[in-house]
Amino acid sequence: MKVSNNVPALRAMGASRFADRKLSMVTDRLSTGVRINSAKDDPPGIAISKRMLMQGDGMKVAGQNSQNGISMVQTAEAGLNEIHSILQRVRELSVEAANGTMQSDDRYKVQIEIDQLKLEIDSISEKTQYNNISLLGGHCGTKGRATVADAGGNQVENADANLIQVADTVLPGEYQVRVTSIATHPSYSTVSPTLGKTFPDLALEGTINISGVDVDISRLDTKEDVFKKIKDITGTLGMKVTEGTDRVIDSMTSEYSGSNHSISIQSGNAELLDALGFGAGSAASPGTDAQVELVSGFPVGSSTIQDGNRIIVVEANKQKMVLEVPYEETTVNLTVKDNSLVFQTGANKDINIYVAIEEVTAGSLGIDRLSVMTQKSASVAISQLDSAIGYCSDARGKLGAFQNRLETISTNIGNSKAALDVTLSKIYDTDMAFELAEMSKYKIISQGAVSVLSHAMQRPKQILQLIQ
Numbered sequence: 001m002k003v004s005n006n007v008p009a010l011r012a013m014g015a016s017r018f019a020d021r022k023l024s025m026v027t028d029r030l031s032t033g034v035r036i037n038s039a040k041d042d043p044p045g046i047a048i049s050k051r052m053l054m055q056g057d058g059m060k061v062a063g064q065n066s067q068n069g070i071s072m073v074q075t076a077e078a079g080l081n082e083i084h085s086i087l088q089r090v091r092e093l094s095v096e097a098a099n100g101t102m103q104s105d106d107r108y109k110v111q112i113e114i115d116q117l118k119l120e121i122d123s124i125s126e127k128t129q130y131n132n133i134s135l136l137g138g139h140c141g142t143k144g145r146a147t148v149a150d151a152g153g154n155q156v157e158n159a160d161a162n163l164i165q166v167a168d169t170v171l172p173g174e175y176q177v178r179v180t181s182i183a184t185h186p187s188y189s190t191v192s193p194t195l196g197k198t199f200p201d202l203a204l205e206g207t208i209n210i211s212g213v214d215v216d217i218s219r220l221d222t223k224e225d226v227f228k229k230i231k232d233i234t235g236t237l238g239m240k241v242t243e244g245t246d247r248v249i250d251s252m253t254s255e256y257s258g259s260n261h262s263i264s265i266q267s268g269n270a271e272l273l274d275a276l277g278f279g280a281g282s283a284a285s286p287g288t289d290a291q292v293e294l295v296s297g298f299p300v301g302s303s304t305i306q307d308g309n310r311i312i313v314v315e316a317n318k319q320k321m322v323l324e325v326p327y328e329e330t331t332v333n334l335t336v337k338d339n340s341l342v343f344q345t346g347a348n349k350d351i352n353i354y355v356a357i358e359e360v361t362a363g364s365l366g367i368d369r370l371s372v373m374t375q376k377s378a379s380v381a382i383s384q385l386d387s388a389i390g391y392c393s394d395a396r397g398k399l400g401a402f403q404n405r406l407e408t409i410s411t412n413i414g415n416s417k418a419a420l421d422v423t424l425s426k427i428y429d430t431d432m433a434f435e436l437a438e439m440s441k442y443k444i445i446s447q448g449a450v451s452v453l454s455h456a457m458q459r460p461k462q463i464l465q466l467i468q
Contacts, residue, residue: 016449022442029430030439049428052420058347059417066410069343069355073403076135076357079128080396083136083360086117086124087389090367094381097372104213107373111236114372118362125361138359142166144336146323155333158326160309163334165322165364168356168398175297175334179325183257183290183309188265190277192246197275199223199248206269208276211237211262212374217272223248226276237373239263247277256369257327258287258308260380290325297334319391322366345409353409355402358395365391 097110125136144163147155205219227243234241244250254261265278289306305312313321340356362368365388372378
């Protein structure tokens with residue numbers, strides 16, 4: 001029996017402390033439901049579990065990103081659907097206007113509706129937005145800018161140079177187009193009257209046909225009345241007219257350049273034509289198309305189709321660019337950038353997809369100059385609308401493909417997140433049954449240690465009894 005060191009008591013105290021620490025750890029795990037509450041519980045496990053938690057949280061947000069992307073694409077597709085319906089309606093009107101039973105006044109009314117529908121296409125393009133992001137205005141796909149060199153050699157924008165459409169397959173970069181021959185506008189040169197008739201006059205009553213559209217002139221019409229009638233009609237035909245002094249019309253010029261546009265004047269009343277300025281000696285000048293050279297940037301085999309100052313660049317029978325060139329022999333520089341939307345669809349850096357939404361406006365569809373004021377132009381309009389509808393259908397098809405891809409990504413993220421949660425649970429979560437068993441075990445050990453310690457503390461008293 002020893003007095004200095006009560007070894008049994010010390011051992012009982014150590015066992016009690018150990019049981020208390022274990023009980024404390026078990027209690028933490030049972031109360032939080034987490035197996036690793038501090039680094040000391042499992043040093044390697046806490047590093048692994050925190051990385052998995054970070055990955056899981058990132059995947060959750062990536063799944064939300066994918067759903068937001070789907071909503072954005074659906075918004076764009078809804079706008080395209082309405083534009084598609086408008087194009088179908090415009091085509092119906094064009095087919096109607098191409099019929100020989102239509103009079104010029106009938107086609108005029110059809111043209112009014114078509115002009116309003118073209119304006120609505122541009123309105124839909126502008127107003128189709130998601131979170132204040134314009135989707136159909138060309139801001140979410142391949143976009144270009146056209147410039148020309150000024151006198152000082154600086155690249156500046158030109159009112160007549162415009163990159164209207166760029167296909168999403170065109171690579172970003174610099175392109176050059178040289179204008180070798182400028183486009184010209186159709187015009188009609190007038191002459192001074194020689195027959196001595198002025199408005200109003202009984203002899204000047206009749207009908208004049210301007211590019212297939214009839215204008216009725218009454219015997220009571222003044223010179224100003226006649227000019228207003230002609231100006232109203234030619235305005236719908238895309239022509240500019242100026243009033244003359246000795247004749248009604250001083251000049252008549254088409255707003256549209258190119259060989260596809262012309263001006264014709266016909267009437268069975270020679271005196272009427274003479275008073276208007278379209279008598280003997282007056283003549284029509286046809287429009288011509290610009291001629292260009294593809295200088296640099298374009299793939300081998302690229303070609304062009306000209307329509308006035310509008311140039312269509314074609315590669316392998318696919319339309320790649322639509323641009324307008326200035327009315328001067330110069331070099332047009334084109335800068336193409338990729339403004340595709342980037343969707344973050346993963347938990348880590350650079351796990352994303354690019355979604356390009358093409359510009360869909362009356363200009364990019366090629367129908368901003370659409371006219372059905374004559375039977376011939378109505379027939380041409382049908383062909384233009386077929387191309388526009390095809391362009392719109394292709395754009396909708398691409399959006400459908402993007403939406404399907406995003407839905408697949410969202411599903412895959414959900415499956416991966418579920419698998420990650422299972423793995424994390426094995427490392428991070430508390431096994432309740434095991435910990436309850438551990439609690440029972442360490443409670444018994446703790447209580448036993450306290451009881452043994454109580455008995456061990458009585459041994460020094462027994463030594464005192466021996467001394468007495």
